[in-house]
Amino acid sequence: MGPSRGSTHFTATSTELTLNYGRVTANGIDFSYAEEGTGPLALLLHGFPESGDVTYRHLIPALAAAGYRAVAPNMRGFAPSSLPADGSMLLSDLVDDVNALHQELGGGADAVLVGHDWGAGMAWAAAATTPERWSRLVVSDVPPLRFFAAYSSTFEGIENLNHFWFFQMDMATETVAADDMAWLRRGLQEKWTAPGFDAGEEIDGMRKALGEPARLRAALDLYRTNFGPRQMGTPEWAAEHGRLWGSLPTQPTLYLHGTEDRSVVMDQQTLDAIGAALSESNSASEAAFVEGAGHIVPAERPDRYNELVLRFLTKEV
Template sequence: MKNGRVKVNGVELAYVEEGDGPLALLLHGFPESGAATYRHLVPALAHAGYRAVAPNMRGFAPSALPAGDGILFDDLVDDALGLHDAFHGDGNAVIVGHDWGAATTWAAVTKEPERWSRVVASDVPPLRFFAPYAATYEGIERLNHFWFFQMDLAETILAADDMSYLYQVMQRKWTGPDYDVTGDFEAAREALREPARLRAALSLYRNNFGPHQMGTPQWEAEQFALWGALPSQPTLYLHGTHDNSVALDQAALDEIEAALPEGSEAHFIQGAGHIVPAEKPDEYNERVIAFLQKDV
C-alpha cells in the first residue's frame, strides 16, 4: 500500500491506497485508523480492480487537526465528498464505511448520490434504525461510551497508563471473543496519543451527541437531514453477531434489508464484534467483493 496526503475541505488528510480502477473510498470509525481497519480490504479491492483509498479521519494522526472546536459530523460528510473529487472519482465510485464511517457513508450517498454506484456499511445502521435503538434501555447501556466521553474526566482516563482503558474497552467490549485487538489498538493509540488529537476525537461525541442538544427537536431535525434518508444505490449492510455496542437480532437485520433499495443485502458476520472489517476479514472481504461484482 502507498501512503499519501491530500488537502480536502480545508484539512490535510493522510491515506493509504492501492490499485487502479474505479474509486473505492473506505471510511473508518472511532478510535481506529483507515489503514488498520481496512488492512485486509484494501489489497482485496485492488486485486478486484478498484483504486482503494483509506484515509485517516481529520484529527486522527497523521491527518491534520482541524481548526476550531473539534469535529462536526457534516465536516466528515464534506470530507468524503472532497476525497471523491481529489481522487477523480466518478459515478462508478463505491463507498465503504464502518462505525462513524458508516454514518458518514449514509449521509454522503444521500447528499450527492450521483457520485456513488454502490454502498457498503457495517456496524452502525441507518439513522431510522439507530436512533430508536439508542433510546432503549439496551441501547443506553451498550452505548455508554457516548455518555462517558462527554465528561472532562474521560480525557484523563483514556490517556492514563499508555491508554490502557482504551485497550480494555476495545478488547473486552468492542471486539468478539478470541480476537486479539493489539494491532488495532496500537494503530488507535498512534492516531490519538497526543492530547489535542484525543480531545478532537472525543469531540465527535461531544459536538454531535452533546448532553444539551441530543434529543431536542432541533438536534433531531439536523441529524435526520444529514443521515436520515436511505440510499438510492444498491447497498450491502454487514453486522457482527457479537457486536456489544449496537446489538441487532435477525428481525432487526431483516427490517434493515427490507428498507434498502432493490439489489441490496444485509448479513450477519458470525463471531465478529463491532470492528467487522478487521475481525473477520475473509468473510467480510468475500461478501464485499461479491456484492460489488454482482449484476443488479
Template structure:
C-alpha cells in the same frame, strides 16, 4: 500500500491507497485508523480492480486537526464527498464505512448520490434504526461510552496508563473474545495518542451527541438532513453477531434489509464483534467483493 496527503474540504487528510481503477473510499471509525481497519480489504479491492483509498479522518494523525475544531458529522460528510472529487472519483466510485465511517457513509451517499454507485456499511445501522436503539434501555447501557465521553474527566481517564481504557474496551466489548486487538490498538495510539488528537476524537461524541443538544428539534433536523434518508444506491449492510455495542437480532437485520433500495443486501458476519472488517476479513471481504461485482441493472 502507498501513503499520501490531499487537501479536501479545506483540510489536509492523510491516506493509504492500493490498486488502480474506480475509487473505493474506505472510512474508519473510533478509535481506529483507515489503514488498520481496512488492512485486509484494501489488497482484496486492489486485486478486484479498484483504487482503494483509506484516509484517516480529520483530527486522527497524521491527518490535520481541524482549524476550527469542528468534528461534526456534517464536516466528516463534506470531507468524504470532497475526497471523491480531489481523488478523481467518477460515477463508478463506491463508498465503504465502519462505525463513525458508517454514519458518514450513510450520509455522504444520501447527500451526494451522484458520486457513489454502491454503498457498503458495517456496524452502525441507518439513523432510523440506530436512533431507536440508542434510546432503549439496552442501547443506553451498551452505548455507555457515548455518555462517559461527555465528561471532562474522560480525557484523563482514557489517556492514563498508555490508553489502557481503550485497550480494554476494544478487547472486552468491541470485539469477539477470540480476537486479538493488539494491531488495532497500536494504530489507535498512533492516531489519537496525543492530547489534542484524543480531544478531537472525543469531540466526535461531544459535538454530535452533546447532552444539551441531542434530541432537540434542531438536533433532529440536522441529523435527519444528513442520514435520515436511506441511500437510493444498492447498499450492503453487514453486522457482527457478537457485537456487544450495537446489538441486533434477526428481526432487526431483516427490517434493515427490507428498508434498503433495490439490489441491496443485509447480512450477519458470524462470530464477529463490532470490528467486523478486521475481525473476520475472509467473510467480510467475500461479502463485499461479491456485492460490488453483482450486476444490479436487471
C-alpha cells in the same frame, strides 16, 4: 490512476501487503491515506478509535486485486491527518470531507463508498446527500439512523453505548488518556471485538492515531459535539441528523453486522427489517450477519467480510 493534485506518496512494505501512503488536501484538511490498486475509487471510512489502514488492512488489497483504487484515509483529527483549524468534528463537516476527498482523489460516478462505525454514519450521509458521487455503498456496524436511534434509546442500547455518555464528562479526557489509554485498550480488546480476537494491531493503530492529547480531544469531540447533552434530542438536533443521514440510500447497498457485536447488539428480526427498508429504496440492496465478528467486522472476520463485499460489488444490478 495516478496521484491526485497536491498529493504525495511513499510506499510501505510488510510481510502481508504493500501499501502506498499519500497526502491530499480536501475541505481544508490535510489527509493522510493508505491506498493500493488502480481503477474506480473505493473510499474506505474508519471509525473510533481506529485508523483507516488498520481497519481495512485486509480489504484494501482485496479491492485492489478486484480492480479498484482502494483509498483509506484517516479522518480529520486522527494522526497523521491534520487537526481541523476551527476544531470542528461535526458530522456535517465529516461528510463534507468525504465528498471533497471524492473530488480531490479523482472519483467518478462509479466510485464505491465503504464505511464502518463513525465511517458508517459518514457513508449513510454522503450517499444520501450527494448520491451522484457514489455508485454502491457498503456499511457495517452502525445501521441507518432510524434503526440506530430506536436502539440507542432502549435500556440495552443506553447500557451498551455507555461510552457515548461517559465521553460527555470533563473527567473523561484525563481518564481515557491515563496509563497509555488503558480504557480504550480494554474497550478494543474486551468489548468492541469478539472474545478470542487479538486486537493488538487495532491498539497499535489507536496509539498512532490518538496518542497526542490534541488528537484524543478531537476524537472525544466526535461524541461531545454531535451527541452533546444540551442539544441531543432537541428538534434542531433531530432535524440536522435527519437531514444528513435520515434518508436511506438510493444506490445498491450492502449492510453487514457482527453476530458478536456487544456495542450495537442486533437480532435477526432487526437485520431483516434493515434489509427490507434498504430494498425498498433499491431492490439490489442486502443485509447480512458476519458470524463470529464483534463491532469491527472488517478486521475481525476479513475472509468472510471480503467475500461478501466483493460478491456484492461484482453482482449485476
